[in-house]
Amino acid sequence: MLRYIIKRLLQTILVLFLVVTLVFVLMRCIGDPTKLLVSPEGSYEDIENIKAALGLDKPVYVQYIDYMRGIVTGDFGSSYYYNRPVTDLIFEHLPATLLLAGVAVVIAVPLAILFGVIAAVKRNTFLDNIVTTLSIAGRSLPSFWLGLLLVLLFSVFWKVLPPSGYGQPNQLIMPAITLAAGLCASITRFTRSSMLEVIRQDYMTTARAKGVYEKKVILHHGLRNAMLAVVTMLGLQIGHLLGGSVVVESIFAWPGIGRMMVNAILTYDYPLVQACSLTMAVVFALVNFITDMLYTVIDPRIRYN
Amino acid sequence: MKFRKKSLLALALACVMAFSLLAGCGGNNSNTGNNAPSGNQGGDADTGDSGEKVVVMAQSADTNTMDPHRASGDIGANITRNICESLTTFDNDDKLIPLLAKSWEQVSDTEWLFHLEEGISFTNGEPFNAEAVIYNLDRAASTEYPRQAYEYVKYYDHGEAVDEYTVKIVLSSPDPMLPEHMCDTGMLAPKHSEEIGEEANSYDICGTGPYILESWEADQQVTLVANKEYWRGEPQVDKYIIKTIPEAATRVAELLAGNVDIIYDVNFEDVPMLESQNTVHIDQDVTRRVCYIAFNTLDWSPAPELQDARVRQAMNYAVDVDAIVESIMGGFATPTATWYRSDFPNYDPSIEGFEYNPEKAKELLAEAGYPDGFSVKCQVSDGLMAKSLEVTQAVASYLEEVGIHMEVVPVEYSALRNILINGQDSQKAEGTFLWSWASKPSLVESWLTGIVHSTGMTSYNAIPGYDELVDEILATTDLEEKAPLYEEFQRKLVEDPPYLYLFRQHSIYGISNRLNWSPNDYQYMLAYEMSVN
Numbered sequence: 001m002l003r004y005i006i007k008r009l010l011q012t013i014l015v016l017f018l019v020v021t022l023v024f025v026l027m028r029c030i031g032d033p034t035k036l037l038v039s040p041e042g043s044y045e046d047i048e049n050i051k052a053a054l055g056l057d058k059p060v061y062v063q064y065i066d067y068m069r070g071i072v073t074g075d076f077g078s079s080y081y082y083n084r085p086v087t088d089l090i091f092e093h094l095p096a097t098l099l100l101a102g103v104a105v106v107i108a109v110p111l112a113i114l115f116g117v118i119a120a121v122k123r124n125t126f127l128d129n130i131v132t133t134l135s136i137a138g139r140s141l142p143s144f145w146l147g148l149l150l151v152l153l154f155s156v157f158w159k160v161l162p163p164s165g166y167g168q169p170n171q172l173i174m175p176a177i178t179l180a181a182g183l184c185a186s187i188t189r190f191t192r193s194s195m196l197e198v199i200r201q202d203y204m205t206t207a208r209a210k211g212v213y214e215k216k217v218i219l220h221h222g223l224r225n226a227m228l229a230v231v232t233m234l235g236l237q238i239g240h241l242l243g244g245s246v247v248v249e250s251i252f253a254w255p256g257i258g259r260m261m262v263n264a265i266l267t268y269d270y271p272l273v274q275a276c277s278l279t280m281a282v283v284f285a286l287v288n289f290i291t292d293m294l295y296t297v298i299d300p301r302i303r304y305n
Numbered sequence: 306m307k308f309r310k311k312s313l314l315a316l317a318l319a320c321v322m323a324f325s326l327l328a329g330c331g332g333n334n335s336n337t338g339n340n341a342p343s344g345n346q347g348g349d350a351d352t353g354d355s356g357e358k359v360v361v362m363a364q365s366a367d368t369n370t371m372d373p374h375r376a377s378g379d380i381g382a383n384i385t386r387n388i389c390e391s392l393t394t395f396d397n398d399d400k401l402i403p404l405l406a407k408s409w410e411q412v413s414d415t416e417w418l419f420h421l422e423e424g425i426s427f428t429n430g431e432p433f434n435a436e437a438v439i440y441n442l443d444r445a446a447s448t449e450y451p452r453q454a455y456e457y458v459k460y461y462d463h464g465e466a467v468d469e470y471t472v473k474i475v476l477s478s479p480d481p482m483l484p485e486h487m488c489d490t491g492m493l494a495p496k497h498s499e500e501i502g503e504e505a506n507s508y509d510i511c512g513t514g515p516y517i518l519e520s521w522e523a524d525q526q527v528t529l530v531a532n533k534e535y536w537r538g539e540p541q542v543d544k545y546i547i548k549t550i551p552e553a554a555t556r557v558a559e560l561l562a563g564n565v566d567i568i569y570d571v572n573f574e575d576v577p578m579l580e581s582q583n584t585v586h587i588d589q590d591v592t593r594r595v596c597y598i599a600f601n602t603l604d605w606s607p608a609p610e611l612q613d614a615r616v617r618q619a620m621n622y623a624v625d626v627d628a629i630v631e632s633i634m635g636g637f638a639t640p641t642a643t644w645y646r647s648d649f650p651n652y653d654p655s656i657e658g659f660e661y662n663p664e665k666a667k668e669l670l671a672e673a674g675y676p677d678g679f680s681v682k683c684q685v686s687d688g689l690m691a692k693s694l695e696v697t698q699a700v701a702s703y704l705e706e707v708g709i710h711m712e713v714v715p716v717e718y719s720a721l722r723n724i725l726i727n728g729q730d731s732q733k734a735e736g737t738f739l740w741s742w743a744s745k746p747s748l749v750e751s752w753l754t755g756i757v758h759s760t761g762m763t764s765y766n767a768i769p770g771y772d773e774l775v776d777e778i779l780a781t782t783d784l785e786e787k788a789p790l791y792e793e794f795q796r797k798l799v800e801d802p803p804y805l806y807l808f809r810q811h812s813i814y815g816i817s818n819r820l821n822w823s824p825n826d827y828q829y830m831l832a833y834e835m836s837v838n
Contacts, residue, residue, distance in 0.1 A: 164559060
């Protein structure tokens, strides 16, 4: 087990290194941040001054070596736009995104598994049709539309929830629901199809034949086997949640990392984009690792050696 | 038993995840405090247990810095102008008025004396005096760090403290408009600014103004509290909160919910709905930003047809700007004869510019040898202003009627800036592009050097005669000698137009009825001018 973890760790470091390098190169291909930082009313000297102040006048390979050396010592540089260390900015914004994504998962997953199992067990009944319709709707509604609809209903018409903001529990409700809707819909669909496959298996019939309660058959013999695929899906979806929360963060003025990253990309803020993508990559790797560990819990036959 | 162990592992992992979430919550609790009226659903924004008067303003983005000497645009100025004051400022009629300097005089071509208000201190107790002014001007003129594009930086030489409250500013070349230029340099408390260092100035500032920076939660809100000892008298609003709400529809919802008192850059489509509400009203101001379509007349321009003045005149005649303003901008824009604003020196109101006259446009095109028109591309970004794309498409359809086929090329805003600013050598600009320009009241130099003179950073104008005229205007330092040159320049803008003139943008505000405040053309939102019913 320990060997496996070390192996995974080394793999992750390699991936992170590639992410950093790729983003470094790509950012320098898309455009020149000095032209966005300089005021159009400024002068040519201003451009040169800004370049020098940011160290962009050095050759690219020198910039790369400097940057890598910085990372190793924990110095990720300062944001061009905010003129502050990017680590400060990340630690300010990441909790908001984690909180939002975490609550969305907590809302979405239990509901999704419940709906999925019901739909599978009551296949082709009225109940199944409702769940299927809802999940297709949840998947297809764009989050900016759903978010604005919620704002219109709950804030403007009924005045029960604040339209935006961060810090109080009631400000979390609408963004979390908006973000959870898509996730819940996908996981529901996935649980349903996964359960349908399991339900047909011989061991389910065997379980029933030996007199196990139906509830136990479905939950212990059925759901447990179906969960393997669902957990895989969930791991991938959580990665998307972090990146995809940018729309929700904009609508509800949620001070998360997704919005900050998009702004950083739009202002060609190299150090901030690099730090954001690195953070995302770390979270993604961590979630994947947790998913892999969960496999061994769900299916004891799986062992990492 | 194996299973048990793994359950424990799973539990541990779940705990780690839950803990990271809790850490997230903890982080936000600590920095949110209880100063925001955000939880005060449906009620008035002036919450406050002690009946303190709170005004909440929302804008689309957070400022990148509090440092008044770094570029942060109007978004930043709306905050910092409440904290740091300048020597001079403008009134509602774009007239220069005193602020921290009570008077000023020019003692020679390159020397100015500013007499400062006496007995003012910064909110940390430091005295405001000649030394403080010199510190700030030196800092603003420093090339070591990226700074705002202050024009006086090019010819600011040094400052001298004549006595405690008189400062002499020495220039390396004359500038008759120096007092006007002083309007946008906010004064920081020198000791404080020096002690905390360059980087900390971006989030910790101390000025002489009516408000003190209390907290800044990035991408959420900035909280300013009243400076009770403010030298012009105690402010009426106790707390001024500036929130960041990127989504326009959410800003409207917050205004209607009563959590926000002022929003701006309202879409004009939302105006009728907001006007029908009895808790809010609409207001507007004419911004100092003029929108135009620039003609690329450099020698490599993809549209050589534009070299002919008659073609450029024809394009101006072909477009019905009034109709565009009415139908696309909802009337929230003011058509302009040229870009030469009425507050600029020696503005000549008799110059009428181009009326809508497609027949004349066709004649001019035929005269110039293009009776069947020609094709040209126009780069435009919807990030430049509201309705940029629609306006450009409308211009294109008017031009189509006189035979000119204008293809609208949408470009992402950052990319467009990369193409246009200092992009003359890379030759990626098309024949025309939609752009806008702004400057402080009465200051026209940045237009001349930035978009008219062929060496300008965003200039694609190589029409003969302009460089000479601009050079002459800039070299003339006597205001009376300048007058005929400015008049000649305004006539030339019509006779040999380097742009297709459009309009001055308006900014639309949604304001809560509990607030007594009206926006002014100088545009910054100063809580000192506000009061609450």
